[in-house]
Structures are given as structure tokens and as C-alpha cells.
Amino acid sequence: MAHHKTKSGSQLPRPIRGGVAERVDTSAATGSDxxxxxxxxxxxxxxxxxxxxxxxxxxxxxxxxxxLLLHLTAVVIAPLAVAPRSYLAEAGWTVFRPYLEGAFLNHGYHFFAPEPGPSHLIRYEARLADGTTITGEFPNKEENWPRLFYHRHFMLSEHLNALGSNEETDDVAQRFIRSYAHHLMTKYDADEVDLYLRRHLIPLPLRVAEGMKLDDPSLYEEQALGTFKRDEL
Amino acid sequence: MKLLADYLRELVEGTRRGWNAFWFTPTDPATLGLIRILGGWMLFYTHAVWSLGLDDFFMADGWMGRDAMSALEAGGYQWSHFWWIDSPALLWGIHVFALVIFVMLMVGLYTRPVSILAFLLAVSYANRAPLALFGLDQINVMLAMYLMVGDSGRAYSLDRLLRRRLAGGELPRIEPSVSANIAIRLIQVHMCVIYFFAGVAKLQGPAWWDGTAMWGAVANLEYQSIDATWLVHSLLAVNILTHATIFWEVTYAALVWPRLTRPIVIALAVPTHLGIAFFLGMITFGFAMLFGNLAFVSPWVVRAVIDRDGGASRRIRYQAA
Structure with missing residues (x-):
């Protein structure tokens, strides 16, 4: 077996060539000598x-x-362009936006940031033509199974709250509220739907140490999102 | 002046050599093959779960109606094949096709074309249901993209079994591949970007400084899958977990590269993501992140574990010529 010497004097096997288009003689890689x-x-x-x-x-x-350089620049620009952002990041995002959005790479990776906060649920009351009222809430651990399916519904309420919390996207949030209402009316064949956003606050550690449960009624705040009629949507 | 010129010349030459060695040194595709199996399984499972609410999430009269989506994506470049589907039968037909593609990616059958289809499908699903997404979908698409870049069917695949059969039963055990290395490097760098920004974004929140952020996570009933509020009896432990999380995320991009610290950094990923998986109810996300971390596991380790070849999988380090 031929070898070539490195500058430090250690012996290494001859380079073997590997690549997508070439079958490789792997004797150098696996041979005991x-x-x-x-x-x-x-x-x-x-x-x-x-x-x-x-x-x-x-x-x-x-x-x-x-x-590679273009791709990696885009990958870094995406989280850098999350508000608050610099002019440079915004300009970069404008350039790379088609690629980032087209390839679903446009993410900030702000998991549990800036800090874990309250969660949000959506409660609904759907009134049917026969006078029956169907009430429900999502996400719902009893109805949404497996856990991933539950989480999909959880994100529906979380993202809606995030959109509604930002002045720039409040109009979009209103459209999604109507979309949710329309879907519930279609699903239950209802004439009218009331929607409510429920904010579930995180209890202080001291309160939990004193015996407070995580689902204590005092931890919930509710805000009406509107009443929607079938012929208005 | 000469000193500066020499330094700059050495800097440029060293950067060029380092770049070529980092990206273009062929490597054993074993690690990428393992990520393909696990990532392909995750893609399949994730999309199989959509089956439970396919009409709710992907039809025009579902949760995310056309009008709302148009407002959300105004001027954007999100694309999805779902916008051309009005029939539930067609929706289900294409959905079953997508599930078959993800299974084919997992087992490594016609891997090259299948990996491209898998990436396009994963993007298309994500772009149609943005309000139902979370970190899992970001990692799913990232892995699908890089499995498409690298020749992920070279190891642990039906493609390889078929090639071996065609070759009369014998193929070289290790076939180093440049594209496999590029894919692995891309996953590695992308994981560093994810952790870095996940860490620095947290630094804007007071709860990550006063040590109580972890309480906010475990005391959130909607996330909770295993009750860990007993931590209330040890706020010191909450503080330690909070600070350790931040320190690990922010330093990941630096400490994962040196051989000495890499095993520690990757080992810490295991309890971190299993904690997210089992305590915060995001089992899929927790495991997807672990699959991404596998990019830092050397191919010889993967072979030693999977091939169970009694020590034949020697500790091999590929080095640029």
C-alpha cells in the first residue's frame, strides 16, 4: 500500500476519490493495512x-x-428581519423574500421568545335553524387526538391572537375570524355563530404552591370576537 | 506592509482551503441515510395526521378560507397546489399520493426524484395552512430540502439494495459522497442558525433573565402533557433550567464544532428536546429537532450502531486531500 507523507511526518493513505458520479475503490477506507x-x-x-x-x-x-453563499445569507436574513429589525435586514429580506417564502424558509425561530406567555383558546356558540345551540372550544384535548392534531388546533387560536395583537395585521386577523366563523357554520350547518377569544394566564409560582390549579377560573379572560350570520359571510 | 500582505494572503488562502475542505470533502453517507429514514418517517406521520382534518384545513371553506389567506399572503410568494383543488375526491387522491411519496423517501426508493417531490409537497402543505403550523413544520421542510440536495439514498435504502442485487450481491461498503457532505453541512449550519436566533430572541424577555421562563412553560396548561408544576417547590431548579437553556442555545453554534465540546453539546440536546417532547406536548417537534442534531454524529458512529458489525465500523475521519 502506497502512502504519502504529511508535513508533520505522519503517514496517510493515498487520497481516494469520491463523488456522486464515481464508484469508489474503498480499499483505502476499509482495508486493514x-x-x-x-x-x-x-x-x-x-x-x-x-x-x-x-x-x-x-x-x-x-x-x-x-x-451556498446565497442560500446561507437567505437563511440568516429570515430571522434577522423579524421586528424590531434594521434597515439592512429589511432590505436583505426584500431581496430574498421570493426564495424564502417560496421554499418555506421564512422563519424567525423565536421559540418561546421573548418569553413564555399566556395561551389562547377560541370558544364558540353555533345556533342551528331548529334553535339548538352547539358550544365548543378549540384546542380541545378530548376531541383533538393525537397530540399533533390537538397542536394544529392550538396554533389556529395562537396565530389568530398574534395577528390580532399587531396593528399592522389586525385586518388580516378580522378576516380569519370571519373565516373561522364561516367554517364552523358550514361544519354544523348553523345560521349564526358567536366567537370568543379566551386568554389563559400563567399563575404565579407562589399561587400554585398555595394550591391554585392551572385551570382556576380566575386565570381566564374572555373577549368577544363577534357574532356572525350565515347570510353576512 | 509586507507583514500585512502576507497575513492577507494567508487569510485568503486559508479561507479558500478551509471552505473547500468543509463543503467538498466526500463523506460516508451513513448519517444522511439515517436522517432520511427518520425525517421521512416524520414527514409521513406529520402529513398522515392531516388526514384527520383534511377538509377542515385544506379545502376552500375550511378554517383558512381563500379571502383570509389572500390578505395574509398579499404580495407574497407562497405557493400551494391546494389552491387548484376544489374536489374532496381529488384532495384525498393527492393526499394519498403525498403519503406514498413520504414512505418512499423513508425507505429510500427512487430516492433522488422522490426527495424532490417530498420537498415540494412539504412546502405546498405548509404554505396552505400557515395558521396551523409551528416549529415542527419548519424543521420538516428544512430536512426535506437538504435530503433533496444530498444523495440520501446511498445508504440504508432500497435503492442500495437494488443496486447491490444488480451488481451481483457486492458493493463497496463505504462510498464517500460530496453531495452527502454538502447536505450534512447544510443541516449543521442551519441548526446553528436556528439555535442562535432561538437563544438571542429569548434574551429580549425578562423571564429568561430573572430565571422564571421555564415556569411559564411548565405551568402552561395548553402545552402541558406531563405535569411538572412540582418544580414550584424548587425555584432554584427552575432558575437552573432557564439559564441552562439560554446558555446552551446561545453557545450551540460555537461549541458544537470543536471535537472536545461537540459530544457535550449534542448530549444536552437529548434532555432538552425530550423535555419539550414529553412535558410540553410537542413530541413530533422534539424528535424532529433531535433528527436535525444527528447531522453532528459521525458516520462511523451511525454504522457502529445500525450495522452492528462487531467493531468493523472503525472510527473514520474523512480529511480533505
């Missing part, structure tokens, strides 16, 4: 490899480098 001669003190086998096949073409590598 090569493995022993290239072992480091901690037992790691170092396999020296070079791009093979089409990847030997420097212009391909340069082209891919440009694509």
Missing part, C-alpha cells in the same frame, strides 16, 4: 479523500459555492 498505517493515537483512522467525478471541476465547485 491502510487503516493501521493511518491510525492516530486515539485510534481514529484518517482517510484522505478528494472530490471525484464532476466535483473535480473547479467551476462546478465555484458555482456551488455561490449558491
Amino acid at each position: 491502510a487503516a493501521q498505517s493511518a491510525d492516530t493515537a486515539d485510534g481514529t483512522e484518517i482517510v484522505v479523500v478528494a472530490p471525484g467525478g464532476a466535483w473535480q471541476n473547479v467551476w462546478l465547485r465555484r458555482g456551488v459555492t455561490v449558491l
Whole structure:
């Protein structure tokens, strides 16, 4: 087995070439001779490899480098452009917006940020033509199973609250409120629907230590979102 | 002046060499193959659950009606095949097709074209139901994108079994691949971006500074799946968990690269994301994040665990020529 020496004097196997377009002779990677001669003190086998096949073409590598730089810039711009944002971030987001939105990469990754807050639920009362009233709430752990399905409904109420909490998107929130109402009327064949947003506050640790339950009625605040009639939607 | 010129020359040359070694050194696709199996399973499960409310979430008279969606996406570039579907039968037909594609990605059958379809489908579902999404969908699409970039069917796939059969039963055990390395590197860098911004965004919230943020998470009944409010009896533990979470997220992008600290950083991802999975009710999201973290696990470790070859999976480090 031929080897070439590194500057430090350690022996390494000859480079093997690997790439998408080339079958590789892996004897250097798995053969015991090569493995022993290239072992480091901690037992790691170092396999020296070079791009093979089409990847030997420097212009391909340069082209891919440009694509990688553009992609990674876009990936960083997306969270950087979440408000409050700089002019630079906003300008960058404008440039990369088609790519970020088209590829569903337009995320801030603000999980539980700036801090965990109250959660939100939507309560509804649907009145049918025969006078019956159907009441419900989502998300609902009893009805929405498995947990992922529950979480989908949870996000419907959370995102609606987020949209409604921002002046810029309040009009969008109003349209989604009507959309939710329309869907409930279609689902239950109702003539009229009342919607309410329920905010479930987080109790202070001291109150829980004193025996307060997480679903204590005092922790809920309710806000009417409106009454919607079938012929108005 | 010469000193500065020498430094700049060395800087440029070192950057060029480092960049090429980082991105274009072929690697064993074992890790990417494992991520394909797990990511493909997650894509399948996530979309299978949509079946329970397909009409509710994806038809025009569902939760997210056309008028509201138009207002939300005004001037945007979100696209979705669902906007061309008016028939429930067609909706279900395409949904079943999507589920088959995700299963094919998971088992690695016709992986190259299937991975492209899987990515496009995942994006299309996400763009149609934005108000029902959360972190899980972001990680799902990210992994689907990079599985499409890399040749993820080179390891642990039906494609490889078929190739072996065509080759008469023998294929080289390891086939280093540049595209597999690019995909793994992209997942690694993207995970660093996610954790960095997740961490610094939290720094805007007082609760992450006064050490009570973790209480806000465990005392949220809508998230809660296992009751951990017993932590109220040890606010010190709440403080420790809060500060540890921030420190881990903010430093992840720096400490995950050195060989010495990488195992610690990745090991800490396990309790962090299992905690999210089992205490905060986001099992899918917790596991999707762990699948992303697998990109930092060396291929020889993956082979040692999956192949169970009695030590034949030696500790191999691929190094640029």
C-alpha cells in the first residue's frame, strides 16, 4: 500500500476519490493495512479523500459555492428581519423574500421568545335553524387526538391572537375570524355563530404552591370576537 | 506592509482551503441515510395526521378560507397546489399520493426524484395552512430540502439494495459522497442558525433573565402533557433550567464544532428536546429537532450502531486531500 507523507511526518493513505458520479475503490477506507498505517493515537483512522467525478471541476465547485453563499445569507436574513429589525435586514429580506417564502424558509425561530406567555383558546356558540345551540372550544384535548392534531388546533387560536395583537395585521386577523366563523357554520350547518377569544394566564409560582390549579377560573379572560350570520359571510 | 500582505494572503488562502475542505470533502453517507429514514418517517406521520382534518384545513371553506389567506399572503410568494383543488375526491387522491411519496423517501426508493417531490409537497402543505403550523413544520421542510440536495439514498435504502442485487450481491461498503457532505453541512449550519436566533430572541424577555421562563412553560396548561408544576417547590431548579437553556442555545453554534465540546453539546440536546417532547406536548417537534442534531454524529458512529458489525465500523475521519 502506497502512502504519502504529511508535513508533520505522519503517514496517510493515498487520497481516494469520491463523488456522486464515481464508484469508489474503498480499499483505502476499509482495508486493514491502510487503516493501521493511518491510525492516530486515539485510534481514529484518517482517510484522505478528494472530490471525484464532476466535483473535480473547479467551476462546478465555484458555482456551488455561490449558491451556498446565497442560500446561507437567505437563511440568516429570515430571522434577522423579524421586528424590531434594521434597515439592512429589511432590505436583505426584500431581496430574498421570493426564495424564502417560496421554499418555506421564512422563519424567525423565536421559540418561546421573548418569553413564555399566556395561551389562547377560541370558544364558540353555533345556533342551528331548529334553535339548538352547539358550544365548543378549540384546542380541545378530548376531541383533538393525537397530540399533533390537538397542536394544529392550538396554533389556529395562537396565530389568530398574534395577528390580532399587531396593528399592522389586525385586518388580516378580522378576516380569519370571519373565516373561522364561516367554517364552523358550514361544519354544523348553523345560521349564526358567536366567537370568543379566551386568554389563559400563567399563575404565579407562589399561587400554585398555595394550591391554585392551572385551570382556576380566575386565570381566564374572555373577549368577544363577534357574532356572525350565515347570510353576512 | 509586507507583514500585512502576507497575513492577507494567508487569510485568503486559508479561507479558500478551509471552505473547500468543509463543503467538498466526500463523506460516508451513513448519517444522511439515517436522517432520511427518520425525517421521512416524520414527514409521513406529520402529513398522515392531516388526514384527520383534511377538509377542515385544506379545502376552500375550511378554517383558512381563500379571502383570509389572500390578505395574509398579499404580495407574497407562497405557493400551494391546494389552491387548484376544489374536489374532496381529488384532495384525498393527492393526499394519498403525498403519503406514498413520504414512505418512499423513508425507505429510500427512487430516492433522488422522490426527495424532490417530498420537498415540494412539504412546502405546498405548509404554505396552505400557515395558521396551523409551528416549529415542527419548519424543521420538516428544512430536512426535506437538504435530503433533496444530498444523495440520501446511498445508504440504508432500497435503492442500495437494488443496486447491490444488480451488481451481483457486492458493493463497496463505504462510498464517500460530496453531495452527502454538502447536505450534512447544510443541516449543521442551519441548526446553528436556528439555535442562535432561538437563544438571542429569548434574551429580549425578562423571564429568561430573572430565571422564571421555564415556569411559564411548565405551568402552561395548553402545552402541558406531563405535569411538572412540582418544580414550584424548587425555584432554584427552575432558575437552573432557564439559564441552562439560554446558555446552551446561545453557545450551540460555537461549541458544537470543536471535537472536545461537540459530544457535550449534542448530549444536552437529548434532555432538552425530550423535555419539550414529553412535558410540553410537542413530541413530533422534539424528535424532529433531535433528527436535525444527528447531522453532528459521525458516520462511523451511525454504522457502529445500525450495522452492528462487531467493531468493523472503525472510527473514520474523512480529511480533505
